[in-house]
Amino acid sequence: MLNKIKLLTLLITAVLVASISSSAMAQGAQETKMSTEDRAKVIRLLNESNKQTLASIEGLSSEQLHFKAAPEKWSVLEVAEHILMAEGLLFSQVESAIAAKPNPDWQEKTKGKTEFLEKVMVSRDRKASAPESIVPSGKLTRDEVISGLKAARAKTLKFAETTDLPLKAHTAEHPFPVFNTLNAYQWLIYVPLHNIRHNQQIDEVKANPNFPKK
Numbered sequence: 001m002l003n004k005i006k007l008l009t010l011l012i013t014a015v016l017v018a019s020i021s022s023s024a025m026a027q028g029a030q031e032t033k034m035s036t037e038d039r040a041k042v043i044r045l046l047n048e049s050n051k052q053t054l055a056s057i058e059g060l061s062s063e064q065l066h067f068k069a070a071p072e073k074w075s076v077l078e079v080a081e082h083i084l085m086a087e088g089l090l091f092s093q094v095e096s097a098i099a100a101k102p103n104p105d106w107q108e109k110t111k112g113k114t115e116f117l118e119k120v121m122v123s124r125d126r127k128a129s130a131p132e133s134i135v136p137s138g139k140l141t142r143d144e145v146i147s148g149l150k151a152a153r154a155k156t157l158k159f160a161e162t163t164d165l166p167l168k169a170h171t172a173e174h175p176f177p178v179f180n181t182l183n184a185y186q187w188l189i190y191v192p193l194h195n196i197r198h199n200q201q202i203d204e205v206k207a208n209p210n211f212p213k214k
Helices: 002-031 036-058 064-065 076-099 104-108 114-122 142-162 184-205
Strands: 171-173 182-183
Touching: 036 076, 036 142, 036 184, 064 076, 076 142, 076 171, 076 182, 076 184, 104 171, 104 182, 114 142, 114 182, 114 184, 171 184, 182 184
Parallel strands: none
Antiparallel strands: 171 182
């Protein structure tokens, strides 16, 4: 009888341990994926920022599109071209992070970075020079830029809406030391935050007193 009780105790203990272990693993896997709130936020920002960019350039004349406050400054159309070029680069960072092995130190390396990005990227107080690879050529037409923006954003949106990958466990390095290691979710939300930043730049160009009236 005593042996039966011991055996039953061992079986119950084994089941409990397995259950706790399984629950912990499931929770850990869930933490590495986008939460419902994460997904909703990035989708909303992707939609809103793209809509604002398109609205800011679609009604402008050629003179307004190509106006520069100074020779070294970008025009409205060049800023929009930069947004397009940057989206491809940033999404490739999402893909690079996903392709890499999970970073066992992802929590430590990326802690607080999402909030930091949300604060820094939408502020025009700190300026930065764009990498040569995404400096606008100024050769694209408005229709080419608009078409490119729509196609690039559709691709990014589809990914944001459908992926179930553990984005937060996969990381890629940012060339700016202020950011260093970012996880794939942070690279993803970087896309609309960067877009918002340059929508503000477009507004600055339009606010110039010499900006053509029509």
